[in-house]
Amino acid sequence: MTRAMNMTRLQKLVIAALLCAIGILIPMIMPVKITLEPMSFTLASHVPVLIAMFISPAVALCVELGTTVGFLVAGFSPVVVLRALVQVFFVVIGAYWLQEKPDALNRWGSMILFVLATGLIHGAAEALISTWFYFGGSIDQSKGFFETIILLVGVGTLAHHIVDFVISYIIWRPVCRVIKIPTSVHFRKEQKSNES
Numbered sequence: 001m002t003r004a005m006n007m008t009r010l011q012k013l014v015i016a017a018l019l020c021a022i023g024i025l026i027p028m029i030m031p032v033k034i035t036l037e038p039m040s041f042t043l044a045s046h047v048p049v050l051i052a053m054f055i056s057p058a059v060a061l062c063v064e065l066g067t068t069v070g071f072l073v074a075g076f077s078p079v080v081v082l083r084a085l086v087q088v089f090f091v092v093i094g095a096y097w098l099q100e101k102p103d104a105l106n107r108w109g110s111m112i113l114f115v116l117a118t119g120l121i122h123g124a125a126e127a128l129i130s131t132w133f134y135f136g137g138s139i140d141q142s143k144g145f146f147e148t149i150i151l152l153v154g155v156g157t158l159a160h161h162i163v164d165f166v167i168s169y170i171i172w173r174p175v176c177r178v179i180k181i182p183t184s185v186h187f188r189k190e191q192k193s194n195e196s
Contacts, residue, residue, distance in 0.1 A: 011181045015055060016062040023048035023063060024070030038079070038130070038139045039152045041160050043167075049087065050168035053095040054105075054176070054185040060095035064088050079133045086125040090161075094118040098184040105169065106188050119161035127154035 023045075032043035052063035068084040076084075097104065097114060104110045130153045133139045139148065173187055 008181050011179075012055065012059050015179075015181075016052065016059045016066070019048040019052050019059070019063045020066030020070065023067035024074065027071070027076075028074065036152055036156070038133075038148065039156055040080075041156060044164060046087075046161060046164035047168045047171065049091055050165055051172050053091060053098060054168070054172050055181075055183050057092065057095035057099055057184075060091050061088070064091040079130065079138060082129045082133075083126045086129045087122060089125045090118045090121040093121060095184065102184055102186040103188075105185055115162055115165050119158045119165070122161045123154040123157040126157045 026045050026048070027042050030042045030044060034041045049060065049064050049067065052060040064087055068081065068087075071081045071084045094114070097118075101110070104114050127149050130139065131145075131149055134141065134145065134149055141148070143152075172185070176183055176185065176187060
């Protein structure tokens with residue numbers, strides 16, 4: 001293995017560790033939170049995982065699992081920890097998608113498809129794990145299943161995913177020009193205004 005390959009692996013490891021730390025820290029200190037029981041939406045809480053997806057599937061998986069362990073160690077409730085864990089589905093699918101189609105975020109149509117597909121997987125996975133807690137009596141059932149699980153967890157997670165993706169995209173686009181490691185996502189320097 002060449003020295004350059006070792007340096008690239010080390011850089012990716014350091015970036016993954018930093019993103020894990022940020023992913024654990026955001027839910028603890030972010031002042032912008034919306035709480036609609038049983039959900040709590042913390043602005044930018046998915047940003048580290050989404051940025052990790054832009055780098056590589058391995059980094060994305062490490063950051064996803066690292067932040068989940070962080071939630072467990074930090075003492076979050078089981079429903080929050082398991083909701084973090086099931087995000088592995090959208091993270092792995094999205095990271096491999098970007099690896100196979102590195103220009104997917106350069107066109108509005110393919111970007112919207114990517115965000116909606118990963119967001120739907122994200123929302124469905126969190127709704128499914130929340131359903132287990134709902135019928136187990138750990139989640140308040142006074143609002144009913146549709147409002148609590150489908151709307152708050154499923155649709156709410158999709159909306160949260162979209163907002164966090166936009167934040168991730170705005171942060172990552174200039175940063176990837178500075179970082180000199182191979183990444184899955186390749187941004188064009190200038191986008192044409194007539195792209196669809």
